[in-house]
Amino acid sequence: MEEVHKSSSSALLSLNAEADPSTKPAKVRLTCMLATSVFASVIGSSFQFGFQTGVLNNPQQLLQDEYQYAFAKDRNGTEAKLTDEQVTLYWSLTVSLYAVGGMIAGFTGSYFATTLGRKKMMLLNNIVLMIGVALMVMARYIRLFELIITGRLILGIHSGFSTVVAPLYLNEISPVNLRGGVGTLHQLGVTLGILISQILGLQQIFGNVKYYHLLFGTPAVAGLLQLLTLPMCPESPSWLYITKLKVEESRKALCTLWGKADVEHQLSLYAAEVNAQKNRPKVTFGMMFRLRHLRNPLIIAVVMQLSQQWSGIIAVLNYSTSIFKSVGLAETSAQYSTIGTTGAIVSMTILGVLFVDQVGRKPLHLGGLSGCLITMVLLTIALFIQVSADWAKYMSIVALVLFIISFAIGPGSIPWFITAELFDQASRPYAISLATLVNWTANFSCALLFPLMQEGIGNYVFIPFIVLLILFVLFTFFKVPETKNKSTEEIVSLFKKGKTDNEDVSPL
Template sequence: METGKEVTGTLAFAIFTAALGSLQYGYSMGVINAPQRVIERHYGRSLGVLPEEAALMSSNGSLLTRDIPQEITHPSVVMYWSLSVAIFSIGGVLSSFLVGFVGDHRGRVKGMLAANVLAVASGLLMGLCKMWKPHIMVIAGRAIMGFYCGLTSGLVPMYIGEIAPKAYRGALGTLHQLAIVVGILISQVIGLDFILGNDDMWPLLLGLSGAPAVLQSLLLPLCPESPRYLYILLGKEDEAQESLHRLRGAYDSSADLEEMRREKEEADKVPRVSIWSLIRSSVYRRQLVVALMMHLSQQLSGINAIFYYSTAIFTRAGVSEPVYATIGVGAINTIFTLVSVALVERAGRRTLMLVGLGGMCFCAVTMTVGLNYQSEYTWMSYVSMLAIFLFVAFFEIGPGPIPWFIVAELFSQGPRPAAIALAGCSNWTSNFIVGMTFSYIQNWLGVYVFVLFAVLLFGFILFMYLKMPETKGKSFEEIATLFRRDGKKAAPSTKVDDVELQQLKTPITA
């Protein structure tokens, strides 16, 4: 008998379709790294800064590279390459503020569908970059793709969190991160020199960033809209009930509709919460601090230092083919995300976050010891590599997937879009900061660079232990009540006064 708790075919289809946006996000994040030297050479030719013999063309029109240096250090090439990498995060930071606006005004499904226009345009710009100036077209394409990924990194977890049954909300929410790491792994594999990461095929490699958007655009019209969006935001109870039945089969939906009704009543008491009013409000402050700290712990843990510079780290550790070791990191990434899917509803969010952060802290220290002593003891290079693999494994057990979906759990319908926008902005901004500063910090600290991340991880462990509640198996209403109850322990009253209500009514639409 259907109870509304089963994962039906329609629900699985809707989540798969939404997660295609996450796959595209992961692919776009990882695809730029493998063909770096090839792209730099084409930039150099386009800018006219390569030696004359390097600009010779073969009979079939491909660039001859036998006389081109393996590393191009011309300032213009370095600048345009750095911009090609960094502009992706800048686009994400900017668009993360629009997640709430797009999700509320277009709907979750139509919002994802509209965003796909950006992804397709980006893919075409990068795929056809040889037709004009590669450096200009790639940078433009990366900027647009970053803007798309900033939207999808908020819309996908929001949609999945709202359509998933309470019993599976954590496991299904983890699929967003799983799709990201699968996308990264795919980009690493097909970015190998003998597949697409070469002089002839690299534009296709970059252009494929937009391929998942084409498939998703065909499938999204078949997906039901979020019933919570239909009922709580639009007030369409009948359509929300129909959406519930499509997603979960024929079952008694009265309990789910009653929960939405109560949440809608609470949301109607206070107008939609804007980003600025959410920042100023003391009512949601604890939830917001927890949400932001979880996203900061994800990006400032040092994981992107591993992803961005793993090849260099493996080379330093003495690996003869570091690119394959990097792909091994991607495989570990994927495997342990699957482990998190299996564990998140059993162990709970708080437990997995603490285990993951604790394991990463230990691995960061071990990695430092291994790198420091590998010149004296050859076996220490294996210690360093093992620490890298375990570091990634612990990341995907908790800090990788959980921050993406837990923000939707911590907030009710009113402040949820603004909270997801703020969390996404903090995630993208810290991602950008790590990507831009790690190489300088590494030059400054040398092998002790991961001691810095170990200290940060220890701080995040203390915070999560003291401030993060367990949300496993709780409804959105129960989670909100939990924060209100805990807040009363710290203050005489959490009642919203007239001044705060007036602040929450501020008509800011970001």
């Protein structure tokens, strides 16, 4: 039976390869199953990443008090408390180990995504989620802050896997004409997760001593939704065809996702990619750096990930509450204003979903970075003159909101899914893992260094980001290709023009 299956698959590969993959695909409409598959991926992976990113913001002081007083008292049976230095150390571990978990999972995620498949990896990742959530909730009752620290590490691993597999799956289930909009939904899920965590973290809801365990338990609900919806969704058709050579299963998955539209053309593209890979060595992490046709798009993917995290978004968001306080808003009002800025990111990301396949990736990313650059210059000027001019405080708020809108237009969403577009099936998981590792590392470095920069250089704190934004704008203008309405084969060929086969496989 196995020989029959192999011969059948080989025949289909040959048959599909005879189709002309260079013809333009017909437009595919959004089907119910495609929408369900996108929802399952976004709610269980993208949303979770965003929620865990923002969940500690509002209850930070509450948890630090718990570390210092209640947890220590219950453990020692005395009125003794932790010192301020100990609390700072343990809180630093709580924040930083989440990023460490993300970096570890981001680097190893390609192996699991390739071996297990995209769908199965997302399902199994819920085990990691539930363990992390359970530890965070149990800390409320067992009174061990080490459970929160360990839980954050495990949830970082879950988020790292999510940031690898969600963009992969969304890219591979999407038709070319919807790929940008569907890919942007990953960032929409992230921003919605941050927004919901900020709302639920308010003191009036779950951000209090009595209910903060419910805040930490909320991700279990989203995980359950994925477990209920994802099993009915198909596996990635390209993974089934190109990685596993399961041609009929790939055809069935495409028909389920897209209806009958353009399925045979897509199968011909898969077949062409399989045939192109026959005479090439198996892709490894090392080859991503040695081969020009892989290294060049990898550099683009890495720089775009850096442009997201080093745009200054973390610095601006960290500064936002103090900026709102500077115009006389109370603590609670400043928190509501910060939630409002996150809502602005969500709104602009929705616009990105609607327009990315019409306007294109490069114009949106370039426009977003340029907007970030201009508004950060205005914000820096406002910080210098607000001591002598009260109106400058309001100028800083306007600059803050415009920066966030600019970020959401381009750098917030496009780096995640364009990485998947730049590579073929064999190299895509490795590229996304490396790009994800860079993203998490850049995030960690900003979170670690910005407080030191803020203390050390004061009102000059945004100038390093201004310099970086200038470099990112120039790089995007000269080096980033437009991938709108292009198939994987067309995009990959952009990096191979003018090169012989020997050059393609020779180390540099």
